[in-house]
Amino acid sequence: MIRVESLSKRYGRDIAVDRLSFTVEPGQVCALLGPNGAGKTSTMRVLVGLSTPSAGRVGILGEPVGLGAPVLRRVGVLIDGPAFVPHLSGLANLRLLWSATRRAWPPPALDEALALAGLGAHLERRAGRYSMGMRQRLTLAQALMRDPDVLVLDEPANGLDPAEVRALREHLVARAGRGGTVLVSSHQLAEVQQVATHAVVMDRGRLAAAGPLGDLLAGRSLEDAFLAITEGSTDAAG
């Protein structure tokens, strides 16, 4: 499970995340939504130990998170993407990233991850020559290959074609069905509506709404609900 407790993140004087709290339980696919600059990526970076909170706490599977925290071995992460070594092939990059875990190659879910990433023969090509979409797929493969209990994915569908987006969606639903915990950010609301069980909506760093998707939708499309929620918080703030 994922727990965010009164999290704030400042960059200098700017507050990107403002006393944000939410939880994601095993079995849930939670969409992290919000307009550009709402603080989604900042939240996710703290959640996986890539940046430190200015205030508040985050925990995964009941353990505190920080850079190199042991619990992060059980977390698949797609945020910005790791820096791949350009002269190594895609597959060699995955081996290199896996070597940090000190566990024997191959990772437990390598085949499934590669099938979803759909890189095929490109895996043997140098990563430095990958298109943006291919880099995104390689990042997805590294997130999934460890068969993580928790997934934190920042806009994972970017650069994927429709068939791959569907395969990813099915994968996330299946993973949650096996007791996994999934937090995924996206601007593609129609897509999100098909996969999320829950949603957290942020606006200018703050929590604007959270709960089971059905409660948030209240019979509306996610797009209509999202616009109503974020417009409402703008009114309240201004």
Ligand SMILES: Nc1ncnc2c1ncn2[C@@H]1O[C@H](COP(=O)(O)OP(=O)(O)OP(=O)(O)O)[C@@H](O)[C@H]1O
């Ligand atoms: N490293 C940084 N230094 C300074 N300001 C930052 C940094 N990272 C993010 N910000 C600022 O923090 C705020 C939140 O940004 P963040 O990337 O978390 O939002 P987001 O919801 O992920 O946006 P998007 O949907 O555009 O990806 C923005 O105002 C952004 O400019």
